[in-house]
Structures are given as C-alpha cells and as structure tokens.
Amino acid sequence: xxxxxxxxxxxxxxxxxxxxxxxxxxxxxxxxxxxxxxxxxxxxxxxxxxxxxxxxxxxxxxxxxxxxxxxxxxxxxxxxxxxxxxxxxxxxxxxxxxxxxxxxxxxxxxxxxxxxxxxxxxxxxxxxxxxxxxxxxxxxxxxxxxxxxxxxxxxxxxxxxxxxxxxxxxxxxxxxxxxxxxxxxxxxxxxxxxxxxxxxxxxxxxxxxxxxxxxxxxxxxxxxxxxxxxxxxxxxxxxxxxxxxxxxxxxxxxxxxxxxxxxxxxxxxxxxxxxxxxxxxxxxxxxxxxxxxxxxxxxxxxxxxxxxxxxxxxxxxxx
Numbered sequence: 001x002x003x004x005x006x007x008x009x010x011x012x013x014x015x016x017x018x019x020x021x022x023x024x025x026x027x028x029x030x031x032x033x034x035x036x037x038x039x040x041x042x043x044x045x046x047x048x049x050x051x052x053x054x055x056x057x058x059x060x061x062x063x064x065x066x067x068x069x070x071x072x073x074x075x076x077x078x079x080x081x082x083x084x085x086x087x088x089x090x091x092x093x094x095x096x097x098x099x100x101x102x103x104x105x106x107x108x109x110x111x112x113x114x115x116x117x118x119x120x121x122x123x124x125x126x127x128x129x130x131x132x133x134x135x136x137x138x139x140x141x142x143x144x145x146x147x148x149x150x151x152x153x154x155x156x157x158x159x160x161x162x163x164x165x166x167x168x169x170x171x172x173x174x175x176x177x178x179x180x181x182x183x184x185x186x187x188x189x190x191x192x193x194x195x196x197x198x199x200x201x202x203x204x205x206x207x208x209x210x211x212x213x214x215x216x217x218x219x220x221x222x223x224x225x226x227x228x229x230x231x232x233x234x235x236x237x238x239x240x241x242x243x244x245x246x247x248x249x250x251x252x253x254x255x256x257x258x259x260x261x262x263x264x265x266x267x268x269x270x271x272x273x274x275x276x277x278x279x280x281x282x283x284x285x286x287x288x289x290x291x292x293x294x295x296x297x298x299x300x301x302x303x304x305x306x307x308x309x310x311x312x313x314x315x316x317x318x319x
Contacts, residue, residue: 026114028089029137030061031191033107035100037068039121040077042234047081049124049232051088053131060134062089062113065121066106069097074121101201101208108194115145116191118184118212122234126150129228133188136226142173143193144216144223149185149231165225174223179275181283184209185231193219202260205253206246210261210280217273244294251291251301255308258284262312285314 032050036043043065050063065078075094082090095106104118115137119125133147146165165178193199197219201208247254261284265277285305292301309315 028060028062028113029134030115030117031111031113032061032063032117032119033104034063034065034119034121035068035103036065036070036074036121038070038072038074040073042122043074043077044081046119046121046124049127051085052127057131057134058088064107064110065092066103067092067094068103099204102203104201104212111191113191115188116194117188124232125230126232129230132228133230140224142222142224143190143220145188146182146186146223146225147228147230149233150229151233151235153235167227170225170227175221177217177272177276179272181276181280182213184213185233189216205256206250207254207257210257214261214277214280215264247291248294251295254288254291255304258288259308262308
C-alpha cells in the first residue's frame with residue numbers, strides 16, 4: 001500500500017511517499033507531448049515555458065513535439081528551439097496531418113516518461129508551477145494527477161483560474177473518481193494507463209479532448225489533486241476550434257465525438273464514471289443544439305441529434 005503525505009513548504013507542494021524506485025522502468029518522470037499544427041506564432045513560447053525551468057529539472061522530463069503536417073514555419077521554429085537547448089530532451093516527430101487525436105496517439109506510442117501530459121502548441125505552462133508538478137510526480141505513484149489551469153484571452157488579457165475540484169480534497173490520495181468532467185488541461189496520466197490499455201483517440205476530427213478526458217478514466221484506480229496552476233490555455237484566438245464559427249463549420253466532428261462518448265457511456269459499470277460521463281454528455285448536447293441552431297444544415301443536424309437522443313434513450317435518463 002502506498003501512503004502519501006503532502007504538505008506545503010513555501011510556495012512548493014511536497015509529496016512524500018513511502019515507496020522507493022518510482023522511476024524504476026522509466027527514462028523520465030514525465031513526457032510532455034506538444035501537438036503542433038500551423039502554430040508558428042506560439043510554438044516557441046510553449047517550448048520555452050517548459051525549459052525556463054531550473055536546468056536540474058531537465059533530466060526529469062522529455063518533450064515530444066508532434067508536427068501534424070504543418071504548412072507554415074512551425075517546423076523551422078521547432079528546430080531552432082531544439083538547437084538552442086543542447087542539454088534538453090526534445091524530439092521533433094513529423095507526420096502527415098491526422099488531427100489532434102493522431103498527434104496524441106503518436107505521443108503515447110513514443111513516450112518514455114512514467115507520466116504523460118499534453119500541452120497544445122498554442123498554449124504554455126507556468127514554469128514555477130510546472131517545477132512543482134515535477135517535484136510531486138517524482139514522489140508519487142498514483143494513476144492520475146489533477147492540477148488547475150488558467151484561461152488566457154488574447155483580447156482582454158483576462159485570466160480565470162479553474163478549480164476543477166473541491167479544495168478540501170487537495171493533496172490527499174483519492175480512489176473514487178469525481179462526478180464532474182476534468183478538462184484535458186488539468187490531467188497528467190500515468191503513461192502505462194494509456195499505453196497498456198490501448199487508449200486511442202479518434203483521428204481526423206476536432207474535439208477529441210473530450211475523449212482524452214474520459215476514456216482512460218475507467219482504468220484510474222488512484223489519483224491526486226494538487227492546487228497548482230500549471231496549464232495556461234489561450235482561449236479566443238482566431239480560427240480556434242472551440243469558437244462558435246469553427247464549431248458550426250465542423251459540426252459533424254462534434255456530433256461524431258458525442259456519438260463516441262455515448263457508446264462509451266452505454267456500458268459503464270462505475271457509478272462515479274457514469275456521472276462524469278453524463279456531465280460531459282449534457283454539456284455536449286447543449287453545445288450541439290447551439291451548433292444546430294446556427295448551421296445552414298440545421299434540419300439535417302437536428303434530425304441526427306434527435307436520432308442520438310432516441311437511440312440512447314437520453315430523454316428518459318432523468319425520469
């Protein structure tokens with residue numbers, strides 16, 4: 001049995017664990033995967049935010065930058081960053097364009113770290129919080145670690161701290177999953193949870209972060225919440241897939257992910273995981289209704305959405 005004791009020391013979170021050899025079979029404590037598609041304006045900041053950490057941490061993590069068929073100067077900038085970091089473990093893996101899910105799948109297949117985290121190419125980390133996360137990961141063996149994240153708006157420069165969990169459970173190892181959705185930005189999985197259970201995200205479509213936030217959860221037996229504001233999420237830039245204009249344009253992608261999640265939900269035995277999944281489903285149906293309303297294919301999308309609701313008896317779920 002693993003016993004975790006966590007306490008605050010200054011601004012750092014220290015996790016002490018009665019277990020030796022945490023990195024026994026892993027080259028690194030953490031693999032950070034950066035899916036990168038036409039992010040020439042942002043990719044250097046993403047990489048720099050990781051390696052602005054104290055150099056002593058560099059041997060603890062690797063960075064896999066997955067170039068997903070970029071057509072701008074993204075690859076050139078990545079190569080320049082790598083040249084400027086001779087003591088760091090950064091790998092560039094280039095592949096044909098296959099979407100966000102395919103880049104993450106590629107990262108899972110190539111990861112050498114005990115833990116696995118995704119950092120999108122237009123986002124970045126708070127370096128001090130990232131160092132604290134590495135400290136914690138080096139002394140724990142839970143299946144999943146949850147941290148906070150901030151929204152960064154390029155127009156209004158607003159930052160909203162997202163607290164995914166009740167602070168009362170912070171720094172205490174948990175075994176029962178939360179009932180509310182945890183965003184991709186908050187999650188650090190044990191790599192073996194992803195690789196040994198053959199977690200594969202749908203390729204060629206948007207919005208698979210929902211799958212990433214959910215599909216591995218059925219294998220998570222222990223997890224820890226650390227109140228560290230690690231991930232800095234750039235929200236609202238032109239062309240971003242979560243903006244209404246992009247949602248309407250890619251309506252069929254959203255509908256496909258909703259269908260995938262409904263298939264997953266239908267046979268779930270876990271009460272808490274069912275609750276988490278239903279929280280995601282409710283949110284996605286609301287978004288799908290909004291997409292339908294603004295789409296030029298409104299009637300077709302409404303019909304397809306209604307078919308899903310009927311097929312999975314969603315209208316009777318709360319009866």
